[in-house]
Amino acid sequence: MAKQLIECVPNFSEGRRKDVIEAIVEPFKKQKGCYLFDYRADEDHNRLVVSLAGEPQPICDAVLEASRIAMQHIDMNTHQGAHPRIGAIDVIPFTPISNITMEECVELARKFGERYYNELKIPVYYYEEAALRPERTRLEVIRKGQYEALKEEVTNPERHPDVGEPKLHPTAGATVIGARKFLIAFNVNLNTTDVNIAKTIAKRVRASGGGFTAVKGIGLALEEKGLVQVSMNIVDYDKTAIYRVLEFIRMEAARWGVTINGTEVYGMIPAAALIQSAEYYLQIDDFDPSQVLELKLLELMREED
Amino acid sequence: MAKQLIECVPNFSEGRRKDVIEAIVEPFKKQKGCYLFDYRADEDHNRLVVSLAGEPQPICDAVLEASRIAMQHIDMNTHQGAHPRIGAIDVIPFTPISNITMEECVELARKFGERYYNELKIPVYYYEEAALRPERTRLEVIRKGQYEALKEEVTNPERHPDVGEPKLHPTAGATVIGARKFLIAFNVNLNTTDVNIAKTIAKRVRASGGGFTAVKGIGLALEEKGLVQVSMNIVDYDKTAIYRVLEFIRMEAARWGVTINGTEVYGMIPAAALIQSAEYYLQIDDFDPSQVLELKLLELMREED
Numbered sequence: 001m002a003k004q005l006i007e008c009v010p011n012f013s014e015g016r017r018k019d020v021i022e023a024i025v026e027p028f029k030k031q032k033g034c035y036l037f038d039y040r041a042d043e044d045h046n047r048l049v050v051s052l053a054g055e056p057q058p059i060c061d062a063v064l065e066a067s068r069i070a071m072q073h074i075d076m077n078t079h080q081g082a083h084p085r086i087g088a089i090d091v092i093p094f095t096p097i098s099n100i101t102m103e104e105c106v107e108l109a110r111k112f113g114e115r116y117y118n119e120l121k122i123p124v125y126y127y128e129e130a131a132l133r134p135e136r137t138r139l140e141v142i143r144k145g146q147y148e149a150l151k152e153e154v155t156n157p158e159r160h161p162d163v164g165e166p167k168l169h170p171t172a173g174a175t176v177i178g179a180r181k182f183l184i185a186f187n188v189n190l191n192t193t194d195v196n197i198a199k200t201i202a203k204r205v206r207a208s209g210g211g212f213t214a215v216k217g218i219g220l221a222l223e224e225k226g227l228v229q230v231s232m233n234i235v236d237y238d239k240t241a242i243y244r245v246l247e248f249i250r251m252e253a254a255r256w257g258v259t260i261n262g263t264e265v266y267g268m269i270p271a272a273a274l275i276q277s278a279e280y281y282l283q284i285d286d287f288d289p290s291q292v293l294e295l296k297l298l299e300l301m302r303e304e305d
Numbered sequence: 306m307a308k309q310l311i312e313c314v315p316n317f318s319e320g321r322r323k324d325v326i327e328a329i330v331e332p333f334k335k336q337k338g339c340y341l342f343d344y345r346a347d348e349d350h351n352r353l354v355v356s357l358a359g360e361p362q363p364i365c366d367a368v369l370e371a372s373r374i375a376m377q378h379i380d381m382n383t384h385q386g387a388h389p390r391i392g393a394i395d396v397i398p399f400t401p402i403s404n405i406t407m408e409e410c411v412e413l414a415r416k417f418g419e420r421y422y423n424e425l426k427i428p429v430y431y432y433e434e435a436a437l438r439p440e441r442t443r444l445e446v447i448r449k450g451q452y453e454a455l456k457e458e459v460t461n462p463e464r465h466p467d468v469g470e471p472k473l474h475p476t477a478g479a480t481v482i483g484a485r486k487f488l489i490a491f492n493v494n495l496n497t498t499d500v501n502i503a504k505t506i507a508k509r510v511r512a513s514g515g516g517f518t519a520v521k522g523i524g525l526a527l528e529e530k531g532l533v534q535v536s537m538n539i540v541d542y543d544k545t546a547i548y549r550v551l552e553f554i555r556m557e558a559a560r561w562g563v564t565i566n567g568t569e570v571y572g573m574i575p576a577a578a579l580i581q582s583a584e585y586y587l588q589i590d591d592f593d594p595s596q597v598l599e600l601k602l603l604e605l606m607r608e609e610d
Contacts, residue, residue, distance in 0.1 A: 005602075246588070262590040264589065274597060277583050283551070292574055293573045298603045301340070
């Protein structure tokens with residue numbers, strides 16, 4: 001049976017002390033079956049963002065271990081940084097990649113949340129697809145007022161954690177754990193210097209403007225390139241395939257005689273999202289991802305582990 | 306450093322005796338670092354085709370071991386089958402997939418050929434990119450008259466093996482070893498029942514008709530579907546990308562007002578060949594294959610081995 005593959009992007013409230021950052025990522029380097037794609041510390045944000053992929057179990061084990069180390073070094077009472085946060089280990093999202101459903105990822109997040117509280121005594125809020133209260137699907141609702149405000153307001157039933165007593169951990173605060181879809185950053189550059197065209201198209205393509213449900217986007221000018229850009233996040237490529245977004249923008253831009261100069265995929269993209277577009281444009285019938293040599297090889301390598 | 310990845314598709318002259326077939330593929334299942342994608346035995350052809358991928362060293366080790374087993378069980382003097390062949394182990398092609406050049410695959414094939422002869426005493430002919438004589442790039446030149454004729458003609462300098470004495474192995478015959486590009490089977494179905502349109506387009510798209518250098522193709526009718534098909538092999542997708550072939554056919558078919566119904570990728574395809582087309586249609590600038598989550602994961606998994 002093909003093994004489950006998830007992505008996990010834990011965010012820690014430490015972006016300045018190199019030794020602490022290295023200590024936190026150490027478990028991700030050591031844990032077999034947990035693959036560390038990338039980690040980026042931002043000094044202004046005072047935040048560390050880690051990208052992991054692999055099977056659920058080793059990822060959960062490594063995240064717990066890294067969290068244990070983070071709580072030893074980070075005191076939220078003295079922490080300062082530009083990025084909103086409520087805890088030393090601020091957010092832990094789990095994302096399904098293959099052979100695992102969103103429902104299973106939600107279950108995973110919730111089981112992990114219980115274990116996390118039991119072992120670390122840091123209270124947990126569930127967000128996005130794992131939210132237990134509808135308003136908590138939105139991270140900003142949970143993080144409102146940040147650590148400083150939540151420390152006081154946590155006793156208010158409206159702000160009780162989903163797991164744990166209604167009080168924050170004295171130094172580590174609280175942690176938001178959840179499950180969410182893979183987010184693709186996709187930008188479309190247009191052959192014009194008129195930023196209003198990009199802004200108008202952004203409005204039309206995004207969910208809030210009546211466009212695609214899974215698209216968030218803004219229009220901006222690329223001064224140096226002499227182009228404008230529709231900069232987007234595709235938050236559910238299963239529902240809203242990249243090629244549909246691109247062809248929609250092409251159609252809208254044609255209204256002003258404007259063409260597409262090029263596009264950018266920023267950061268990671270799951271193979272399925274690219275295959276989806278290749279299948280459409282190449283009109284391939286009955287394509288099976290395991291026809292892709294590297295995906296088949298990955299499957300075989302993961303099976304033998 | 307990213308590890309080298311090759312494909313290897315050894316062909317053995319046994320497609321009927323199940324126990325022999327299983328004995329031959331056993332080393333491919335056992336050898337660590339050699340991944341068995343598929344093996345298919347054809348009774349009429351009396352031939353076994355095995356698909357492998359992995360690093361060069363474990364693949365060479367496993368192919369040598371499987372060849373040793375094949376030569377113990379197959380006697381070319383009694384072998385019969387519809388497929389042309391000159392030996393118990395008939396052909397061993399090596400194909401570069403990633404982090405390895407064709408030149409390195411040629412070197413690999415020639416080193417393996419020497420080792421193969423030294424250990425098994427089966428003479429070797431080099432073909433395709435590994436050919437030492439220009440006419441031997443073509444497999445059919447080497448296999449002319451098959452085992453039965455070659456057994457006599459091998460003493461003729463024109464037919465001397467590239468490695469070994471000018472005589473065949475008494476039971477195992479000879480083996481053709483070489484390096485070749487990955488071959489993609491790509492079919493385009495047209496919305497018409499007029500097979501002449503498919504035949505005409507096939508002629509125009511293929512190298513022999515003045516079309517793309519890396520395309521071989523024929524036109525045929527798909528009676529049950531009420532369509533016709535341009536059935537192709539793309540023998541070098543680096544030179545001739547799939548999307549160019551498809552758009553060329555679309556353009557030609559438009560001449561008769563005929564449209565494309567769909568396409569088929571038959572068998573395996575390297576990720577690079579799909580990414581190439583996704584990049585073109587989605588107009589993606591500066592795309593790096595390691596942005597694909599699964600390809601990055603494969604890279605990390607292969608590094609830790």
